[in-house]
Amino acid sequence: MTKQRIREWVQEYSANGVYVSFSGGKDSTVLLHIVREMYPSIPAVFCDTGLEYPEIREFVRSFENVEWIKPKLNFKKVIEEYGYPVISKDVAQCVFDVSTQARIRECDKRETPMWDRAFNPESEYAKKYPTFSRYKYDYLNDAPFKISHRCCDIMKKQIAKEYEKETGRKVILGTMAQESRLRQTQWFADGCNAFDSKRPKSKPMSFWTEQDVLKYIKHNNIKIASIYGDIVYVDNDGNEYENTICDEGVSLKTTGAERTGCMFCLFGCSIKGWDNLARMKESHPKQYDFIMRPSDQGGLNYKAVIDWMNENGNLNIQY
Numbered sequence: 001m002t003k004q005r006i007r008e009w010v011q012e013y014s015a016n017g018v019y020v021s022f023s024g025g026k027d028s029t030v031l032l033h034i035v036r037e038m039y040p041s042i043p044a045v046f047c048d049t050g051l052e053y054p055e056i057r058e059f060v061r062s063f064e065n066v067e068w069i070k071p072k073l074n075f076k077k078v079i080e081e082y083g084y085p086v087i088s089k090d091v092a093q094c095v096f097d098v099s100t101q102a103r104i105r106e107c108d109k110r111e112t113p114m115w116d117r118a119f120n121p122e123s124e125y126a127k128k129y130p131t132f133s134r135y136k137y138d139y140l141n142d143a144p145f146k147i148s149h150r151c152c153d154i155m156k157k158q159i160a161k162e163y164e165k166e167t168g169r170k171v172i173l174g175t176m177a178q179e180s181r182l183r184q185t186q187w188f189a190d191g192c193n194a195f196d197s198k199r200p201k202s203k204p205m206s207f208w209t210e211q212d213v214l215k216y217i218k219h220n221n222i223k224i225a226s227i228y229g230d231i232v233y234v235d236n237d238g239n240e241y242e243n244t245i246c247d248e249g250v251s252l253k254t255t256g257a258e259r260t261g262c263m264f265c266l267f268g269c270s271i272k273g274w275d276n277l278a279r280m281k282e283s284h285p286k287q288y289d290f291i292m293r294p295s296d297q298g299g300l301n302y303k304a305v306i307d308w309m310n311e312n313g314n315l316n317i318q319y
């Protein structure tokens with residue numbers, strides 16, 4: 001099915017009219033493998049945000065025909081100008097919109113219609129969606145630092161759109177519906193190939209699961225970035241096996257990082273068990289020191305940001 005969707009995309013735009021968005025992560029590595037087996041000349045594009053693990057950058061360098069594109073602003077500038085990406089895209093957007101509205105209307109943040117819709121548990125919206133979880137994040141409106149959802153747009157989306165405008169190429173992405181509710185909704189609405197959307201996109205792995213990706217890598221013996229470690233089978237008791245005769249009752253996992261993505265992202269930080277920073281402290285101490293250091297010492301001030309969130313949001317973000 002995935003190959004069929006890729007074929008349809010290439011038939012519409014030609015092999016020179018499409019590209020693979022390649023992050024160096026395992027999903028897009030699988031996608032690139034499938035695409036290049038079918039059409040070896042299709043280019044890949046890597047967005048060099050400066051937030052990727054060094055192992056990922058090194059891995060991407062080992063591929064041919066990959067174009068590196070760079071955003072106009074670096075991450076430090078993005079958090080200074082717009083704000084930190086904390087909790088989730090949805091929550092960060094609400095905080096950003098509330099503060100923007102308050103600035104425009106010169107009123108208290110809690111007097112804006114946006115605050116009422118997003119954070120007031122007594123609002124009409126809250127009554128309509130009683131389990132909606134943003135209400136517990138109202139305290140973020142008092143944060144002594146900026147919060148925003150704009151980082152992904154500026155660091156990744158804008159630059160990809162500019163590349164597409166310059167080259168006329170249409171993107172093939174390795175994203176999956178399983179990853180988020182938004183991706184699932186988009187897949188239900190558009191299917192794998194969104195020919196008619198404002199920015200046409202092909203997502204031919206939409207219906208894959210994480211296990212499908214790991215299985216594909218294992219069975220095809222594909223090289224993935226070293227940060228993932230090895231892929232092993234694990235049974236219900238947690239025993240690990242390099243190989244099995246029968247894969248019934250076992251699942252696959254990576255022995256290193258489960259996911260890669262941006263090193264400094266704080267989306268997901270309130271989820272129980274989130275330990276990205278604590279792991280970075282061990283694995284990448286130089287980068288860890290840089291982000292934790294106060295801004296006036298050239299760092300990104302993460303220690304102060306997390307201490308404030310832990311204290312005021314009653315969280316337990318590890319670092």
Ligand code: SF4
Pocket residue numbers: 049051085149151152153155156261262264265266267
């Ligand atoms: S994943 Fe996080 S750090 Fe990376 S670009 Fe998006 S918001 Fe920024």
